[in-house]
Structure formats: structure tokens, C-alpha cells
Amino acid sequence: MTAPATLGTDEARTRLHELTVIDVRTPGEYAGGHLPGALNIPLDRIRKALPDIRDAAGRGDVLVVCASGARSENACRLLAEHGVDTATLSGGTGAWAADGHDLHRPRGAARATWGMERQVRLTAGTVVLLGLLLGVLVHPAFQLLSAGIAAGLVLSAVTDTCGMAAVLAGLPHNRPRAADLEATLAALRAR
Template sequence: MTAPVPVTLAAGQARTRLHELTVIDVRTPGEYASGHLPGALNIPLDAVERALPDIRHAAERGDVLVVCASGARSENACRLLAEHGIPTATLAGGTGAWAAAGHDLHQSPAHGGRATWNMERQVRFTAGAVVLLGLALGLLIHPAFLLLSAGIAGGLVFSALTNTCGMAVMLAKLPHNRPRAADLDAVLAQLRSR
């Protein structure tokens, strides 16, 4: 059995078909809460394997659209789902392209109503803070601390070349970016009922 090839939908195509799609947002719960496609269910990328039976069930009943902020994480999720024989589509450019096309993003409170920065903003803040810390420690304490800044710079170049981000993977594990078990269980139950 050959793995299904994920389809890419432009924002306009997805909007036209939104009523017939099961939309799965693979961003962190905080990112999801800050703005998601109408009707999207939040299953963070690191929880997709746990959700395979429920996503398979949804795919048997209709088309599944996987979204993230830019399209990179949703492409990873689509590859994983394709390896398990689950056909999916991804949103070209993610929620960023959706919003840029003038389509509404729905917001929901995350963890008691606190909004969380999107992952790209979290990565930029963390990388900048670590670079500044490395420079300050390198100038004030010992030049070896400059290697910290160089390491972050190298990581950013690697991230751009490979379209992956190790820092985002680490930040996604922080408590404000993690779903509570009850939240994920409720989303999976919702997915099963579609």
C-alpha cells in the first residue's frame, strides 16, 4: 500500500470547502487560542501519534485539513499521517496566509484566559535573549560566553536551511504550550463524534 500524497490547499480553496473539512490545528494550545480557523480542533504536533485512530476515523468520514502557523509543522504532520495511510491536505502558508487573505481567525481563551505568543514570536524572543545574555556575559565575565551567542546564530542558520526549529520543539514542551490531558481527551472525543 502506497502512502497517500498530501494535498496543499490555498486559503481561498480551504475557505470554500471549510464546511466539509475536519480541520486539525497542530500548533501549541497557546498558539491555537490566539487565533485559529473556524471549527478547527487543536491536536498539537507531538500529540498527533496518540490521535492516529481518531484522525483515521475522521478521514474515513471526509477530508482532513491540517494547519499550523506557516505550513511547516502541518507538512510534518501530513507526512506522519501519510505514513499511516491517512489522506490529508495542508493549508499553504498556514494561519498566517489565512489571515493575510482577509479570512477571520477565531480566538479562544488558553489556560484560564491567558493569551500565549505564537511559536515564531517565542523563538525570536528566546533567541534574542540568549544572544544578548551571551554577549553580556562574554564582555563582563569571560569571552568564552560569546560561544553561547555563536551557538544560537548557528542554530538559526541551520533552522532556516532545514526548515526545522529545535528551539521551537523545546519551547513547545513548556507548560504554557502544553495541553492539559483533559483538553486533548475532549478534542479527541469531538473528533470521534464527527
């Protein structure tokens, strides 16, 4: 399967008024800042939203975004398997912000949530360090924790997926509000 089409941040900004933007990050990440007008449909809810996304793609171009571009590429591939052509934002919201473009935050978003990539790095580093320390201080078998995380990181890189991110996405701090998929789909239909 071919890689999805990508738009650079400047081209996306120029065309923002004509694009339907779907942000596939967790509600917590979305609340931390998203492209203007973006609708939050978390990656794990894309299949349920497929008919409405297909309809939106029939009315105009759809841009799928995430923090770095990896999850949005996965979403674009999934959508392509179901006959929906989409594009992804090169570098994601990180590149958007780095290029000086504004990120919008929903009203009432009191605190910023760490991005998923940062959460994964913290968790992986903590477990590796814990495995090494316990392996030295308690029993060498604890070093298997570190080996397990290393194997998971290699698998993540090879498959371009991340099991740890999937687990972390379900934690309460990543879902400060329930993703109101029905309201989002209604907004998508209204475009």
C-alpha cells in the same frame, strides 16, 4: 517523500464546511485564534490520535494547520507515513488572517499568546545578545552561547524542525489549559 498537498486560504474557506480541520499548534497558540471548527491536536500528540485521524480521513478530507505551515507539513508527512492522506493550509493561520478571514477563539481565552515563531525569535535573539555581551564584559567563552544558537538556527533551517520551539511549547504560558485530547478525539469521532 513528496510534499503534502496544500490548499490556499480562499479554497480552504470555500470548502471549510466539508473539511475536518486539525490545528497542530500548542493549546496556547490555538486559544489565540484558530480556523472556525478546527480541532486542537498538538503536533506532539499526533501519534496518539492517529487512529481517529485515519478514520476522519476515511470519511472526508482532512486539513492540517499551524501558524505558518511548517509544523502542519511535518504532521502531514508523519500521517502519510501511516497511510493517512491530508493537506496543509498554505501559509497557515497567519496567511488565513492576513487574507481577512476570521479566527475563532475559545470562550474564556483571556489573553493572546505570542505565536511560536515570535517566541523563538525573542529567545534566540536574547541568548545571542546575552552571549555577546557576556563575552565582551565577562569572558570570551560566553560567545559560545551565540555560536550555539547560530548552529541551532542553521540545523533548524536544514531539517525544518525546531528544538527551541519544542522546548518553548512545554512552558506554562503555552499551555494555558491542558490539551484535552480525549475530548478532542471524541469530537473528531462525532464528525
